[in-house]
Every structure is written in C-alpha cells, then in structure tokens.
Amino acid sequence: MTTVQCYDCGRSFDFDERKRCPCGEPLWFEPERFEWPAGRDPGMWRYADVLPAERPSGVAAAAGGTPLVRTPRLDLGGVELYLKDEGQNPTGSFKDRGSALAVSYARENGIDRLGTVSHGNMAMSTAACAAGSGLDCTVCVPGDIPDERLSHIAHYEPDILRVEGDYGRLYEESLRIEEVEFVNSDTPLRVAGQRTVAFEICEAFSPEVPDAIVLPVSSGGQLSGIWRALSELRVAGLIEQFPRLYACQSSACDPIVRTFEAGETEVEPVEAEGTIAYSIANADPPSGNRALAALRDTDGGAISVSDQETRSAQRRLAHAGGFRVEASSAVAYAGLERLAERDEIVTGERVVTILTGNGFKESSETEVDARTIELDDLTRVL
Numbered sequence: 001m002t003t004v005q006c007y008d009c010g011r012s013f014d015f016d017e018r019k020r021c022p023c024g025e026p027l028w029f030e031p032e033r034f035e036w037p038a039g040r041d042p043g044m045w046r047y048a049d050v051l052p053a054e055r056p057s058g059v060a061a062a063a064g065g066t067p068l069v070r071t072p073r074l075d076l077g078g079v080e081l082y083l084k085d086e087g088q089n090p091t092g093s094f095k096d097r098g099s100a101l102a103v104s105y106a107r108e109n110g111i112d113r114l115g116t117v118s119h120g121n122m123a124m125s126t127a128a129c130a131a132g133s134g135l136d137c138t139v140c141v142p143g144d145i146p147d148e149r150l151s152h153i154a155h156y157e158p159d160i161l162r163v164e165g166d167y168g169r170l171y172e173e174s175l176r177i178e179e180v181e182f183v184n185s186d187t188p189l190r191v192a193g194q195r196t197v198a199f200e201i202c203e204a205f206s207p208e209v210p211d212a213i214v215l216p217v218s219s220g221g222q223l224s225g226i227w228r229a230l231s232e233l234r235v236a237g238l239i240e241q242f243p244r245l246y247a248c249q250s251s252a253c254d255p256i257v258r259t260f261e262a263g264e265t266e267v268e269p270v271e272a273e274g275t276i277a278y279s280i281a282n283a284d285p286p287s288g289n290r291a292l293a294a295l296r297d298t299d300g301g302a303i304s305v306s307d308q309e310t311r312s313a314q315r316r317l318a319h320a321g322g323f324r325v326e327a328s329s330a331v332a333y334a335g336l337e338r339l340a341e342r343d344e345i346v347t348g349e350r351v352v353t354i355l356t357g358n359g360f361k362e363s364s365e366t367e368v369d370a371r372t373i374e375l376d377d378l379t380r381v382l
C-alpha cells in the first residue's frame, strides 16, 4: 500500500513522491480489497489488513473502537438516533485515528519526525501519538492562537512554531517538506486512518446500513475518508447502498454548504467570521471539492447552523443525553435538527451522528444554579 491516487483525475503516484495531485486535488491511498475482519484486534487496528501500517505500541494502539450508542432521549423528528462517540479516543477526538496510523507508518518506515498544521485537536492528537511512540513532533499553529488552547497542545511537549502569515499557504508548503512527515487534515495517511470510523459504523449495522450519517465538516478530510470506506465496502459487496452523508457547518464559516447549495463542484472560499465552533472554521477547505463529490455521490446534503443553535444542541446533548461535546461537534446535532425540519431526514430513518470531539478541554460556559443549605437541613430539603 504505497500508491496514492487522485479521486478526481485518476492519476497515481508513489506516496513518498507526492501528497497532492498536480491537478490541485488531494490524494488518497488506492482502495483495498475489503473483508470484514475475523480477528479481534482492539479499536481501529481491527482493520489493519486495509491500513498501510500494523498496530503500533503506545497510546496509538488505543485509537478507534469507539462506542455507537442508541440514544432515544435525543431522537428528533421521529428519527432513530445513534451517536458515534469519537470523544472517547485517547485525546478526545477522531483525529487520533489518523495520528495513530501516521506514527505507526513512521515507525515502520524510518521516519523520526511528524509534523502537523493545526490549531487544536489535530495538534494535540499528533503530539500525543508521537510522544507515545518516541517520535519527534513539530506543530505549526497560527500566530494568533489563544494561549489557553495552545497549552493543551504544549502538554505533550512537541516543538511548537507560531507561524505568522497565510494559513492555507502554510498548509500547502508544509506538504512539500521532505525532512518531516506532515500529517495535515486531509493527507493520505490521516484519511486512511480516519476512514475506519465508517467501517465500525457499517459493521455495527451489517448487513444493513444506517439511512444517513451526519457530521461536522471543516477541511473535508473526515468526510472524504468515510466516503472512501463506503465505496470499498460496496465494491466488496458488503453493503448494497450508501448511507446519505450530510455535512454540517457553522453559518459563520460554511464554504462547503454554500457551494453545495449553489450546485457548484469547486468550493468557493468564504470570509470567515468568529464562531464558537472554531475547530471547524476552515474558510478554504483543502478537501472541499472532494467533500462535495462525496455529498453528491451519496445523495446527501449540507446544512449550516448558527452559534445559538449550536449552543442549544450542545446543552441538549448534555442534559438529555449525558454527552459533553465541544461546540464544533454539537454543530452536527444542531444540523440534524434542521435537516429533520426540512424533511431531508424523515420519520423512521436510522441516523448516525458523529460526536467528533469531547468538550472537556473547553472551559464550561454553563451558569451554576445551586442552593446552599445547612447540613442539618439535608433530609428536609430533599
């Protein structure tokens, strides 16, 4: 598994040679012949046969295998809801699936330094997985990242570079550096690892499939990986049809939704405004076109939600479900509500919403409502 291919123009390259196609589109590993695994390796390593590296030691071995939970109290508009709790990965987001594969690949191929361009979960995840495998790690963050968020990354002691200048250009230029293996949000290794979430979902429903999968989208890397996995399953005859894929974004930064609604195939960058969903605020998504192709191919859709809708979804996930998710993740549940209102998702359908990241690393905004009582009064007030 060393050949990468362009989903769009079909050209193939050696993985060592290129991370992006000369046509400008992202590359991914050539599809594998897929079978449901017989073994019992834990987590994402259950699918090691279709990954370009073996199960490593260290924290990367613990990535994936997250719970798929039926949550009747969170059902909306007659939909039967299942939550895929990616917050249970080692650093609290699905990014660990990609980072785990990257460290394993690096160990097997004599690479001793990983890099990433990120301002949040991906940086944390890459730094943690590298630390657990004894690899060096360089994290490039935007110059204006708040210290509070940087501190979560610094905890794993990677080399951190605050980079002033255009973030999109930094993303592209980092992929041409040969000394460091950069695993950015839509690079082939990351997408190959992250696609395992779709294998897990489909295996849980096998031989049927859920009607729809709803997720928050930024770079389009995760959505691309899911699309790729679904295609592999269909080619293998293990699923008959695709679940419809729905991309949810914040209305403050929704290039994929806008382009989808306009019926265009080439994502148009937007001027982003501030949003509480900062983990998904990519105004010029590197896998935007591929994400749009995935939405069309699966007959899915795209929806934007306001920060207010996101906040209320985040609260409902907590008080009616017991899930603490970060705002970017709650965008998908808020999106599901809008999709149900618009009858894009209808009564009786089985829907998986991906909770992409947990909220424990965000400071809580919830106002405290508590009574102070005397200990002697305890039995009286209860």
Ligand SMILES: *Cc1c(COP(=O)(O)O)cnc(C)c1O
Residues within 6 Å of the ligand: 093, 095, 121, 122, 185, 216, 217, 218, 219, 220, 221, 222, 223, 279, 280, 326, 328, 329, 356, 357
């Ligand atoms: C990275 C991230 C996303 C978006 O994933 P992409 O692959 O960039 O589209 C969504 N939610 C959370 C919590 C993330 O960390």
Ligand SMILES: [Zn+2]
Residues within 6 Å of the ligand: 006, 007, 008, 009, 010, 011, 021, 022, 023, 024, 025
């Ligand atoms: Zn191409």
